[in-house]
Amino acid sequence: ANRKFHPLDTVVDCGHGVKVGGGTFNVIAGPCSVEGDNLIRIAREVKAAGATMLRGGAYKPRTSPYAYQGMGEKGLDILCAARDELDMPIVTEIMDPRDVDKFLSRNIEVWQIGARNAQNFPLLKEVGKTKTPILLKRGIAGTIDELLMAAEYIMSEGNPNVIVCERGIRTFETRTRNSFDLNAIPVLHGLTHLPVCADPSHATGHTRYVTPMALAATAAGADCLEIEVHDDPKHAWSDGAQALTPAQFRDAMARIAKVREAV
Ligand code: PEP
Numbered sequence: 001a002n003r004k005f006h007p008l009d010t011v012v013d014c015g016h017g018v019k020v021g022g023g024t025f026n027v028i029a030g031p032c033s034v035e036g037d038n039l040i041r042i043a044r045e046v047k048a049a050g051a052t053m054l055r056g057g058a059y060k061p062r063t064s065p066y067a068y069q070g071m072g073e074k075g076l077d078i079l080c081a082a083r084d085e086l087d088m089p090i091v092t093e094i095m096d097p098r099d100v101d102k103f104l105s106r107n108i109e110v111w112q113i114g115a116r117n118a119q120n121f122p123l124l125k126e127v128g129k130t131k132t133p134i135l136l137k138r139g140i141a142g143t144i145d146e147l148l149m150a151a152e153y154i155m156s157e158g159n160p161n162v163i164v165c166e167r168g169i170r171t172f173e174t175r176t177r178n179s180f181d182l183n184a185i186p187v188l189h190g191l192t193h194l195p196v197c198a199d200p201s202h203a204t205g206h207t208r209y210v211t212p213m214a215l216a217a218t219a220a221g222a223d224c225l226e227i228e229v230h231d232d233p234k235h236a237w238s239d240g241a242q243a244l245t246p247a248q249f250r251d252a253m254a255r256i257a258k259v260r261e262a263v
Pocket residue numbers: 032057061113114115116137167199202
């Protein structure tokens with residue numbers, strides 16, 4: 001992952017014409033969880049607003065085992081149907097090495113490794129045995145070096161297609177869900193040739209902070225943003241408090257484009 005050995009930016013080809021890194025700019029958007037029929041409606045909205053990839057969790061790493069755990073394979077199939085209709089890559093979390101075949105057989109374009117699994121070394125090694133693009137999140141209390149070493153776990157098994165993602169870290173601050181480490185964006189660009197994604201949704205935890213921090217991450221040089229969007233946030237099955245509505249997402253995208261022009 002070290003830029004010393006690879007001065008040129010890595011460009012990760014996510015399929016459907018989407019390339020991440022090396023001066024491109026991409027936005028991944030969609031609900032926290034796949035919930036059913038609303039996925040395709042949200043997907044159409046985010047695509048129309050300029051999102052280039054669709055996200056949605058089918059396997060959810062919830063703090064409580066009694067909270068909604070995701071639709072599993074049915075959720076993957078709903079995502080794949082949206083991908084096929086809209087011709088856009090899908091991004092979804094893999095939590096268990098035993099699920100690799102389910103993800104491979106459906107040609108899921110980008111596998112997310114969540115913050116809670118950022119140091120799940122057997123999982124990192126397993127996804128490293130494929131060539132699938134991996135969106136690797138920073139650990140909840142992970143340092144930048146730990147994030148880069150997690151990327152090494154994937155790359156050392158033979159998969160060079162890693163996108164690293166700043167999603168906020170745990171600090172003493174309680175006004176936001178996490179503390180968004182904007183520093184990490186230029187720091188990562190200096191240390192690694194891998195594309196850098198930023199997730200202002202999990203980093204802040206509150207809808208009203210998502211757009212300002214998406215703008216800040218764009219200005220700081222993120223190659224990619226991941227933003228949660230839901231058509232009825234109050235009734236979302238997970239992370240409704242940080243979801244943008246499709247209208248709020250459209251507004252955010254217009255402002256992000258202005259920041260891109262300015263920097
Ligand atoms: C998510 O993307 O919904 C998620 C659980 O993210 P993180 O692993 O960053 O908390």
